[in-house]
Amino acid sequence: MLKELIDKFYLDKEKEKEQHHFYITDAGKCPRAIFFKFKNVPRTKMAPEVLRMFDHGDYIQMQILNSLFSLGIVRAAEVKIPPHELISGRADAIVTLNNELYVVDFKSMNSLVFRNLQEPKEENVNQLQLYLHFFKIPKGILLYINKDTLELKEFLIEYNPALVEKLLKELTELKEKIDANIIPARIPGWPDDWQCQYCPFKEICKMAGGKEIKWEIFKEKIEALSKLA
Numbered sequence: 001m002l003k004e005l006i007d008k009f010y011l012d013k014e015k016e017k018e019q020h021h022f023y024i025t026d027a028g029k030c031p032r033a034i035f036f037k038f039k040n041v042p043r044t045k046m047a048p049e050v051l052r053m054f055d056h057g058d059y060i061q062m063q064i065l066n067s068l069f070s071l072g073i074v075r076a077a078e079v080k081i082p083p084h085e086l087i088s089g090r091a092d093a094i095v096t097l098n099n100e101l102y103v104v105d106f107k108s109m110n111s112l113v114f115r116n117l118q119e120p121k122e123e124n125v126n127q128l129q130l131y132l133h134f135f136k137i138p139k140g141i142l143l144y145i146n147k148d149t150l151e152l153k154e155f156l157i158e159y160n161p162a163l164v165e166k167l168l169k170e171l172t173e174l175k176e177k178i179d180a181n182i183i184p185a186r187i188p189g190w191p192d193d194w195q196c197q198y199c200p201f202k203e204i205c206k207m208a209g210g211k212e213i214k215w216e217i218f219k220e221k222i223e224a225l226s227k228l229a
């Protein structure tokens with residue numbers, strides 16, 4: 001009945017997400033997982049309810065954005081970065097406060113994560129730093145929203161050119177590996193790093209070993225295993 005139809009809608013929407021270029025959200029993330037996404041390696045599917053939770057987060061963020069519109073401080077919303085050969089991305093909003101521009105990025109999370117949040121998450125800072133760089137705006141705000149209680153926490157972030165240079169260099173190096181078909185090494189924190197805990201390529205990554213490896217060799221291995229299964 002309806003449940004099956006709605007679940008299928010979410011699963012089909014997820015299927016369309018093949019990756020062909022970098023998103024700003026990739027900055028600073030595990031290069032191996034991004035490599036697997038580019039090569040369309042089969043991943044562990046997310047449950048439809050998890051996908052619905054993401055949608056729910058987006059609605060809450062829109063609600064907060066509406067309140068910023070009502071305050072009359074939004075200069076632009078859902079702003080794409082200028083075209084770039086390596087990366088694309090869209091900031092949630094650019095606002096004016098006391099005659100200064102700020103890039104604002106919303107992040108929603110559950111109560112437990114929100115309660116423990118004492119400083120901005122590294123991956124969110126990386127993302128915002130790239131927005132500051134591409135929009136040439138020196139300050140930004142990470143606005144965290146508790147999805148369960150709608151409480152807010154905010155962190156002011158100042159442009160850090162050295163960090164941006166490092167992030168863009170890492171993405172350039174990863175692009176070279178993707179083009180040369182070299183699977184990057186695992187991240188040093190494997191398997192306890194939070195990225196590994198939530199990684200849809202966990203099993204494939206285990207099979208590939210820890211070091212860099214040629215994609216063609218590994219691909220043959222996984223194709224042979226899938227024929228046996």
Ligand code: SF4
Binds near residue numbers: 031185186
């Ligand atoms: S399990 Fe960890 S190291 Fe392996 S691809 Fe995923 S995030 Fe990267």
